[in-house]
Amino acid sequence: MKNAIVVVGATGNLGGRIVTALLDKGADVRAVVRPSSDKARVDELKQKGVTIIQSEMTDARELAPSFADVAVVVSAVQGLHDVIVGTQTVVLDAAVAAGVPRFIPSDFASDFTKLKAGENRNFDLRREFSAYLDKAPIQATSILNGAFAELLTYGTPLLNTKEHQVGYWEDADWRIDFTTMDDTAAYTAAAAMDATTPRFLRTASFQISPNELATVAGEALGTPFTVVRLGSRADLLAYFQRERAAHPEGEEQLYASWQQSQYIYSMFNVQNDPLDNARYPELTWTTARDVLAPRGK
Secondary structure, three states: OOOEEEEEOOOOHHHHHHHHHHHHOOOOEEEEEOOOOOHHHHHHHHHOOOEEEEOOOOOHHHHHHHHOOEEEEEEOOOOOHHHHHHHHHHHHHHHHHOOOOEEEOOOOOOOHHHOOOOOOHHHHHHHHHHHHHOOOOOEEOEEEOOEEHHHHHOOOOOEEOOOOEEEEEOOOOOOEEEEOHHHHHHHHHHHHOOOOOOOEEEOOOEEEOHHHHHHHHHHHHOOOOEEEEEEOHHHHHHHHHHHHHHOHHHHHOOOOOOHHHHHHHHHOOOOOOOOOHHHOOOOOOOOHHHHHOOOOO
């Protein structure tokens, strides 16, 4: 009987949270890690009771036997083409060869299916892998969570806490999808243990517009925020495309200088509708106020 759950990318930030959420549900969790993975993180996984599968993830035939009694493979890898397409293809091929019933790819992002090619480099990579995944003889489920809500604490133009401003493009009432990493991990764990998931699941801890964000930020942080128009969607796309063309070295960088602009453009262009939050009623969802001013702080 296949019942184990494999997590690839378990030593990463989101992957580690997914592992914890699965263990909290009593799952039999295994993690595929490279020999070069951080030893302290691997040891931490072992201490939690996770079975470690060590692999360079370059040969599907070598990896497949480790998936013999696995019910689902969850990918939470992060990287560029060599990882999102290359590594995931090897892992997927190994899962198919081993007869694994289900695969959850590392698609955790805004709804890239609604964007055009060239509007987000990182989403283009997900789209390329999805085309391969859709042809594979395996049930697949992508979890689209919008932007990670932690982004609101990073000092982006969207929420400038130094200048007490909320910036927006085109529409101050446009509601952006945000999901915290913990909420994303908990939802992914629930989906991994649900054999009836559809091809796509869309979530949001909260959906909030720039106008609403200014109000919540003012209440949470104790100071008024003004809402400032920074341009149109077309302006933002043109800026991203100019910056990308001017800095081609960014194509080989995970955190390119123009990456922030491509993600903000995506946030102001696609929305998760309808939401699948209610699929797992046992889950609770973090509020915008809790992200900006967590209780107890």
